[in-house]
Amino acid sequence: MTDIRPMQDSDAEGMHRVHTRAVSQLCAPFVSEETVNAWLFGRTPEGYLKAAEDHGETFWIASDAKQQVVGFASWREDELVSLFVDPRVCGQGVGRRLFAACEADAKKNGFEISRLKSTRNAETFYALLGFQKIETGYDLKQGQQIPYIVMTR
Numbered sequence: 001m002t003d004i005r006p007m008q009d010s011d012a013e014g015m016h017r018v019h020t021r022a023v024s025q026l027c028a029p030f031v032s033e034e035t036v037n038a039w040l041f042g043r044t045p046e047g048y049l050k051a052a053e054d055h056g057e058t059f060w061i062a063s064d065a066k067q068q069v070v071g072f073a074s075w076r077e078d079e080l081v082s083l084f085v086d087p088r089v090c091g092q093g094v095g096r097r098l099f100a101a102c103e104a105d106a107k108k109n110g111f112e113i114s115r116l117k118s119t120r121n122a123e124t125f126y127a128l129l130g131f132q133k134i135e136t137g138y139d140l141k142q143g144q145q146i147p148y149i150v151m152t153r
Contacts, residue, residue, distance in 0.1 A: 002071075002092070011063075011072070016048070017069070021087055032144075038143065059073070060072065071089065078111050078113060079115050115151065117148040118131075132151060133149050134152055
C-alpha cells in the first residue's frame with residue numbers, strides 16, 4: 001500500500017530519484033535525448049527543499065511499504081507546480097492520490113488548484129481530473145526547449 005504524507009527533509013534524495021526516472025522514462029518519448037539531459041541538468045535533492053522554503057511550495061510524498069519515495073507533488077496558491085511518479089508504479093493510482101492530497105491541502109488553506117503546466121505524457125491524466133488545455137509553451141534550458149501544456153479548470 002502506498003502512503004501519502006507531507007514531505008520531510010529526508011525525502012529529498014528519493015524525490016530526486018523519482019523525478020529523474022520519470023523524466024528519463026515517461027517524458028523521454030516526447031522529446032529528444034538532448035532535451036531530457038537539459039531538463040535534468042543542475043537538479044539536486046536540495047532543490048526541493050529550497051522550493052518549499054524559498055518559493056512556498058507545499059510538497060506531498062507517496063511512499064511504499066519500505067518507506068521509499070515513489071512519487072511526489074507540490075502546489076502553491078492556485079497552481080499544481082509538480083507531480084511526478086516513479087515509472088514502476090504508474091497506473092496504480094499514485095498520481096491521483098497525490099493530486100487529491102494537494103487539492104485537499106490547498107482547499108484547507110483557502111485555495112483551489114485551477115491551473116498547471118503539464119508534460120506531454122501527462123496531458124490525458126490531467127484531462128481526466130477536469131483540466132483543459134489552453135495553450136502550449138516551453139522553458140529554455142541549456143539551449144533546449146522543454147515543452148509544456150498550460151491547463152486550467
